[in-house]
Amino acid sequence: MTVDVFRHAQPDTTITGRRTLAVFPGQGSQRPGMAAWITEYPAAAEVFRRADDILGLPLTQLCVDGTAEQLRATEVAQPAIVATSLALSAVRAQQGLSPAAVAGHSLGEFTALAVAGALDNDTVLRLVRRRGELMAEVSRRYDGAMSAVIGLAAAQVDALCAQVTSGVVGVANYNQPTQTVVSGAAAAVADLEDLARAAGAAKVVRLRVAGAFHSPLMAEIAEEFGTELDRSELQAPRIPLLSAVTADYVTDPTEIRALLRGQLLAPVRWVETVQRAAADGYDELVELGPGQVLTGFSRRIVPDVSSTAISTPEEQG
Secondary structure (H helix, E strand, O other), X not given: OXXXXXXXXXXXXXXXOOOEEEEEOOOXXXXXXXXXXXXXXXXXXXHHHHHHHHHOOOHHHHHHHOOHHHHHOHHHHHHHHHHHHHHHHHHHHHOOOOOOEEEEOOOHHHHHHHHOOOOOHXXXXXXXXXXXXXXHHHHHHOOEEEEEEEOOOHHHHHXXXXXXXXXXXXXXXXXXXXXXXXXXXXXXXXXXXXHHHHOOOOEEEEOOOOOOOOOHHHHHHHHHHHHHHHOOOOOOOOOOEEEOOXXXXXXXXXXXXXXXXXXXXXXXXXXXXXXXXXXXOOOEEEEEOOOOHHHHHHHHHOOOOEEEEEOOOHHHO
């Protein structure tokens, strides 16, 4: 029997007076069984059925029964995460729980575009499948890495990156005030890790990812992915859409295309994005996707703003 976690969630502002920002996670949030419960809802099952058909992947099976190793591949992880987020959003929409605005972390920006009506679900799924394939290809050609630096201010991490001379390394994700992810050539990332520890970082964690995402090492696929974007029909979003590339609202389809191409190289400005949402009066953040990583970030960035994850029945009590 399906446990209806959605009854615990806050409806949109027309019902409660709250202004809800839906946020969507990126790569790394995937986990085994992440859609095992949500596919019991017909609206969610239809999202997965359609994803299976258009991508030629057993995405439903992977998101219900797939192993961690199967889900780790970039070209699988990206459509799997987006499909799970779209399925959760479809159930919420069916139950009248539509957000007032949307934002996504890296890959999650594609989900946000679909929920905002700027891209249709089919196009988004095709784009993230191709994005994952291209990122996997370039990652096989270069020895790249990513690492999370915890306990140092972002400005300190930026300064440490500038000291590395063994290769390219820079900030990939400004996740929370004292958690910053760096990305680049593996040797340069290793040198940055040593500098961070020497500077007093509480922890430095090498991430289990396939390559140096959000770094200049992704430059050679930006043009090819841009061609894919140019083939896609984009509309102006129907609800406010905050870009985590700029921490600002985006409405123009041409600008959206440029940001989606540029985000392959640019850092995710999640701290600024969440702060902007809070400053603009969004008083509830709801994470729709596997896990609750963004919820943890939000609670540290804006502790006075309600932050909730809709990912498993157990997490909703």
